[in-house]
Amino acid sequence: MSGLSLLLRVARAAFPPGARQLRTGGLRSAYAKELFLGKLRKEEVFPYPEISNEELEEINQFVGPVEKFFSEEVDSTKIDQDAKIPPETLKGLKSLGLFGMQVPEEYGGLGLSNTMYARLGEIISLDGSIAVTLAAHQAIGLKGILMAGTDEQKAKYLPKLASGEHIAAFCLTEPGSGSDAASIQSRATMSEDGKSFLLNGSKIWISNGGLADIFTVFARTEVVDKDGAKKDKISAFIVERAFGGVTNGKPEDKLGIRGSNTCEVHFENTKVPVENVIGEVGGGFKVAMNILNSGRFSMGSASAGMIKKLIEMTAEYACTRKQFNKKLSDFGLIQEKFTLMAVKAYVMESMAYLTAGMMDRPGVPDCSVEAAMVKVFSSEGAWICVSEALQVLGGLGYMKDYPYERYLRDSRILLIFEGTNEILRMYIALTGMQYAGKILTGKIKEMKKGNVSVALEIFVNKFRDSMGRKVDLGLVGKDGVVHPSLEESSKKLEENIYYFGTTVEGLLRRFGKTIVDEQLVLKRVADVSINLYAMTAAISRASRSICIGLRNHDHET
Amino acid sequence: MNCVRKLLLARELSAGRGILRQAAPGRDLPWLQESSCAQGFWPVPVRSIRSGAALSRSDLVPSARGDKEKDRGSRDGALVPFDELFERACKEDRNKASFSRAVELFCQRDIRRRGHIEFINAALRKMPEFGVERELDVYNKILDVFPKEVFVPRNFIQRMFNYYPRQQECGIHVLEQMENYGIMPNKQTKFLLLQIFGEKSHPVRKYQRLMYWFPKFKHANPYPVPAALPQDPVDLARFSLQRIAADLSAKVTVYQMPLTDILDDGKEITQPHIVGIQSPDQQELLACHNPARPVFVEGPFPLWLKKTCVYYYVLRGEPLPPEEKEEVIDSERNFYYPMQLDLDLDRDLWDNEEFYVDEVEEGPIFAMCMAGAGDQATLAKWILGLQQTNPILSQTPVVFHLTPGPRELQVDLDSESGEEEIPQSWHAKQEL
Numbered sequence: 006m007s008g009l010s011l012l013l014r015v016a017r018a019a020f021p022p023g024a025r026q027l028r029t030g031g032l033r034s035a036y037a038k039e040l041f042l043g044k045l046r047k048e049e050v051f052p053y054p055e056i057s058n059e060e061l062e063e064i065n066q067f068v069g070p071v072e073k074f075f076s077e078e079v080d081s082t083k084i085d086q087d088a089k090i091p092p093e094t095l096k097g098l099k100s101l102g103l104f105g106m107q108v109p110e111e112y113g114g115l116g117l118s119n120t121m122y123a124r125l126g127e128i129i130s131l132d133g134s135i136a137v138t139l140a141a142h143q144a145i146g147l148k149g150i151l152m153a154g155t156d157e158q159k160a161k162y163l164p165k166l167a168s169g170e171h172i173a174a175f176c177l178t179e180p181g182s183g184s185d186a187a188s189i190q191s192r193a194t195m196s197e198d199g200k201s202f203l204l205n206g207s208k209i210w211i212s213n214g215g216l217a218d219i220f221t222v223f224a225r226t227e228v229v230d231k232d233g234a235k236k237d238k239i240s241a242f243i244v245e246r247a248f249g250g251v252t253n254g255k256p257e258d259k260l261g262i263r264g265s266n267t268c269e270v271h272f273e274n275t276k277v278p279v280e281n282v283i284g285e286v287g288g289g290f291k292v293a294m295n296i297l298n299s300g301r302f303s304m305g306s307a308s309a310g311m312i313k314k315l316i317e318m319t320a321e322y323a324c325t326r327k328q329f330n331k332k333l334s335d336f337g338l339i340q341e342k343f344t345l346m347a348v349k350a351y352v353m354e355s356m357a358y359l360t361a362g363m364m365d366r367p368g369v370p371d372c373s374v375e376a377a378m379v380k381v382f383s384s385e386g387a388w389i390c391v392s393e394a395l396q397v398l399g400g401l402g403y404m405k406d407y408p409y410e411r412y413l414r415d416s417r418i419l420l421i422f423e424g425t426n427e428i429l430r431m432y433i434a435l436t437g438m439q440y441a442g443k444i445l446t447g448k449i450k451e452m453k454k455g456n457v458s459v460a461l462e463i464f465v466n467k468f469r470d471s472m473g474r475k476v477d478l479g480l481v482g483k484d485g486v487v488h489p490s491l492e493e494s495s496k497k498l499e500e501n502i503y504y505f506g507t508t509v510e511g512l513l514r515r516f517g518k519t520i521v522d523e524q525l526v527l528k529r530v531a532d533v534s535i536n537l538y539a540m541t542a543a544i545s546r547a548s549r550s551i552c553i554g555l556r557n558h559d560h561e562t
Numbered sequence: 563m564n565c566v567r568k569l570l571l572a573r574e575l576s577a578g579r580g581i582l583r584q585a586a587p588g589r590d591l592p593w594l595q596e597s598s599c600a601q602g603f604w605p606v607p608v609r610s611i612r613s614g615a616a617l618s619r620s621d622l623v624p625s626a627r628g629d630k631e632k633d634r635g636s637r638d639g640a641l642v643p644f645d646e647l648f649e650r651a652c653k654e655d656r657n658k659a660s661f662s663r664a665v666e667l668f669c670q671r672d673i674r675r676r677g678h679i680e681f682i683n684a685a686l687r688k689m690p691e692f693g694v695e696r697e698l699d700v701y702n703k704i705l706d707v708f709p710k711e712v713f714v715p716r717n718f719i720q721r722m723f724n725y726y727p728r729q730q731e732c733g734i735h736v737l738e739q740m741e742n743y744g745i746m747p748n749k750q751t752k753f754l755l756l757q758i759f760g761e762k763s764h765p766v767r768k769y770q771r772l773m774y775w776f777p778k779f780k781h782a783n784p785y786p787v788p789a790a791l792p793q794d795p796v797d798l799a800r801f802s803l804q805r806i807a808a809d810l811s812a813k814v815t816v817y818q819m820p821l822t823d824i825l826d827d828g829k830e831i832t833q834p835h836i837v838g839i840q841s842p843d844q845q846e847l848l849a850c851h852n853p854a855r856p857v858f859v860e861g862p863f864p865l866w867l868k869k870t871c872v873y874y875y876v877l878r879g880e881p882l883p884p885e886e887k888e889e890v891i892d893s894e895r896n897f898y899y900p901m902q903l904d905l906d907l908d909r910d911l912w913d914n915e916e917f918y919v920d921e922v923e924e925g926p927i928f929a930m931c932m933a934g935a936g937d938q939a940t941l942a943k944w945i946l947g948l949q950q951t952n953p954i955l956s957q958t959p960v961v962f963h964l965t966p967g968p969r970e971l972q973v974d975l976d977s978e979s980g981e982e983e984i985p986q987s988w989h990a991k992q993e994l
Contacts, residue, residue: 517907
């Protein structure tokens with residue numbers, strides 16, 4: 006196994022890393038936010054992002070062994086029953102380098118791009134427990150160090166984390182605090198010599214809490230304001246188990262992802278040196294938010310991978326089982342279910358890779374809204390698909406002797422963790438509203454003041470809408486970016502985007518900043534925007550396959 | 563066929579008429595003239611029953627009654643005032659059985675049910691005395707007193723004009739009393755009314771209206787007061803406090819049970835009950851209260867539960883000064899989404915769904931209690947009890963603002979209740 010990893014490392018080294026090092030440039034407002042203005046930034050999503058041939062080759066070299074490992078050496082049923090990932094499996098994962106997929110090579114990781122990470126996520130998700138263990142380790146556990154850590158911190162911790170020698174965990178949730186930062190009770194007090202903090206408090210539901218050696222912990226610290234007032238603010242710390250005073254409870258018994266380790270973690274007078282603060286003291290809130298926002302996009306490809314596997318398994322059953330001398334797959338209602346699953350998987354995949362591609366582009370793109378959209382869409386899609394698959398299987402799907410019910414249990418967590426879907430909907434809608442509101446405020450104010458020309462313009466627009474206007478955002482036709490055969494769908498997309506924009510404007514006019522309290526409205530706004538993004542991704546990808554003449558491209562439309 | 567039957571019936575009914583007419587001819591005549599236009603179709607027989615009814619009701623009748631009539635009255639007991647009938651029936655005690663007996667007595671006395679309107683009116687008046695004002699079957703029994711089928715109009719002209727208006731009115735009276743006591747008529751009531759007055763008569767219409775509205779109103783009150791209130795003052799206090807607090811998590815504590823004890827030296831000691839209520843929210847509010855500012859015990863305030871009035875006291879604070887009221891939402895509050903939008907836009911007028919409410923500044927209420935006595939010593943015991951769950955109270959000054967109680971209700975009972983003295987008896991006074 007270690008020979009294999011050596012091979013991988015050699016393969017990595019063989020390709021010049023230059024291709025992905027071009028990440029500079031300013032912060033761009035990304036595609037999804039523009040949707041709220043009724044605009045379509047086609048240069049962002051068209052053409053569908055591609056990866057270079059070298060990258061493709063490279064990723065294929067990774068995918069092979071990982072796939073082999075998962076199909077041959079991972080016994081998901083046993084992991085589920087024992088509620089533990091066996092050490093040899095963990096060792097295998099470590100030797101494949103899967104604990105440091107996004108850690109740069111100079112720290113001993115694989116240094117994968119987001120797209121490649123998403124691709125590997127597709128395979129890893131074949132076992133929910135392993136996927137969650139790995140995600141808790143690198144999507145949130147060590148992300149803090151990776152994103153906001155100093156060079157010394159990176160050099161000290163990342164190599165061991167990347168190799169899997171140390172496992173990381175992310176400690177934010179407390180008994181009284183989920184998403185409310187004000188109710189965090191853990192506290193870090195500065196020692197008298199000013200060299201270290203004493204950390205006290207307990208955290209619950211910490212993934213990898215029992216395995217981890219490195220914790221990213223959030224706790225209150227006293228910070229002196231500019232004007233001299235003392236205030237409590239959240240800070241982020243890197244805490245090693247070796248610092249002492251770290252204890253954890255017994256692993257929780259869960260519905261799904263039973264193999265992953267989730268438990269309480271207590272800190273009692275743990276001495277944390279000042280150098281281990283991530284970012285600055287009192288800046289923990291931003292760190293936490295950034296970590297949470299960045300960790301989500303891979304869930305799309307993960308769910309898609311899981312569903313593709315499930316379709317494979319279900320299809321096998323549907324094609325062999327006969328009732329009334331007819332195969333199950335010949336029945337229309339069964340076919341409908343497969344269509345639904347295939348479409349969902351396709352859209353999830355398209356969204357995930359589109360987002361990953363956007364994040365891989367040079368510059369510092371802010372794709373958190375897109376990532377949240379991917380998460381919401383794919384987690385809900387996964388839940389529906391698994392349930393449909395079980396339906397196809399009938400009574401078989403309900404039996405514990407078969408693996409199908411485990412998929413159902415495992416996929417339920419997708420709607421809950423990394424921000425529940427409800428919370429993420431609020432995030433999507435409010436972020437978009439904030440963006441649109443900033444730009445539209447002037448116009449709306451003018452109109453409210455009674456500016457005739459602005460009001461007239463709005464009235465004329467409304468009138469033209471009601472007369473059935475043709476919306477042209479330039480997807481097709483002259484200078485179009487979509488293949489002409491997709492004209493109908495792209496016209497629909499354009500129209501929907503336009504009307505979504507007018508709706509958002511209307512909502513802002515009606516509710517102003519009090520829209521924060523209109524959660525039911527916001528939920529619908531979020532749903533619409535998620536679907537718009539999904540449509541965009543699907544059209545963009547289908548158009549690309551038609552243009553380059555991929556096999557089976559006619560199946561994609 | 564119909565006419566012949568009607569004639570016979572009417573003649574039968576009018577048999578008793580002659581005597582009455584003779585007895586008070588003067589009163590009878592204006593009645594006849596007055597309504598003859600309405601009852602023109604069957605003038606004589608129809609009038610007979612009505613005049614009889616009118617006479618026996620009037621105050622003049624008993625005095626004007628002739629000897630002959632008295633004889634008759636003593637013979638079959640027909641014209642004893644109906645109140646007497648009830649007095650006679652209830653020799654032992656007034657209850658449902660004796661009331662029914664009186665009604666039966668009347669029914670048996672005379673096949674023609676002469677004077678049934680007066681009897682029914684008297685019966686309706688007497689119902690509360692007998693405690694049967696909420697018994698549906700008693701109402702049905704009263705309706706059963708009406709002779710059947712006589713008042714059912716038989717042709718379109720009768721139907722067009724008000725047929726037997728006084729009987730119909732009387733029927734409506736019965737239904738009205740049922741309505742006032744909130745008794746819902748049943749199928750038997752309907753059957754009786756149809757038998758007595760026929761379809762589309764006024765009482766049947768009234769019945770239909772009752773049946774339309776009553777089911778709608780029956781469960782209209784989301785917080786119904788039970789028909790029978792608890793008798794024990796502690797239970798009553800517990801019930802009423804839970805009613806005012808309107809918080810399911812609020813906890814009722816009995817700080818002191820009522821107790822009457824005679825000491826060794828023969829002095830009698832009465833210990834009034836103290837029942838208090840406090841919800842976790844109130845506890846939290848009190849915990850946040852600045853102990854430098856006093857809290858007030860105020861009361862008594864009345865609470866009416868149907869016909870019972872109880873009094874309660876509140877522990878409240880002063881209205882918060884504006885600078886402490888506003889809670890600033892930290893921009894770094896929510897890890898996942900912004901709690902506030904940084905926009906310069908307000909809600910549109912059309913989407914402002916708030917009503918205009920004239921808001922009066924009021925301080926927070928921390929706890930409530932009901933006590934057997936309203937003096938300061940008793941209420942101080944309550945505060946003492948509260949201190950166990952709210953330690954902050956021991957550092958906070960408590961001011962007693964007690965009004966001397968509800969004086970307008972006091973006048974007849976205790977006319978000389980002074981300013982200082984708060985009577986012990988009014989904590990759960992039963993009216994009526």
